Amino acid sequence: MNRDEGGAQRNVLGGPLGVCSEKPVTGFFRTGCCDTSPEDIGRHTVCIVASEEFLAFSKIRGNDLSTPIPEYDFPGVQPGQRWCLCAARWREALQAGKAPQVVLNATNEATLDIVSLEDLKRHAVDLH
Numbered sequence: 001m002n003r004d005e006g007g008a009q010r011n012v013l014g015g016p017l018g019v020c021s022e023k024p025v026t027g028f029f030r031t032g033c034c035d036t037s038p039e040d041i042g043r044h045t046v047c048i049v050a051s052e053e054f055l056a057f058s059k060i061r062g063n064d065l066s067t068p069i070p071e072y073d074f075p076g077v078q079p080g081q082r083w084c085l086c087a088a089r090w091r092e093a094l095q096a097g098k099a100p101q102v103v104l105n106a107t108n109e110a111t112l113d114i115v116s117l118e119d120l121k122r123h124a125v126d127l128h
Helices: 052-060 087-095 109-113 117-122
Strands: 044-049 082-086
Touching: 044 087, 044 109, 052 087, 082 087, 087 109
Parallel strands: none
Antiparallel strands: 044 082
16 A cells, blocks of 8 residues: 555655644544545545635535534534545545645645645645
8 A cells, every 4th residue: 555664654745644633633543644544435635724715615515524513523624724635525626626725744645546746736835
């Protein structure tokens, strides 16, 4: 899969996968990282910086990320917060002109099976 010999997952730039968000805690495994495995069917691998526009788009498309769900200890994602998003949802938002910004150092290299590095770089917050 996308693990180096030590078992660590890599980011889209080939380095160690960085933390996306611990507040709110994110990731398929709720580790704060956008790590993945075969169990992660949705491939929650893109570390985004949520925007109001994207959150509204996602809600219309059936994935309400902004409404809290206390019974699942989910506070809801607010604009400006980071979140591990499904790669296919990011691509869908890109095609609709609503793609949120991306943190490349915390975006899993598994994303590259679905989204091009060039598209991710155009929306990156951490390229200097």
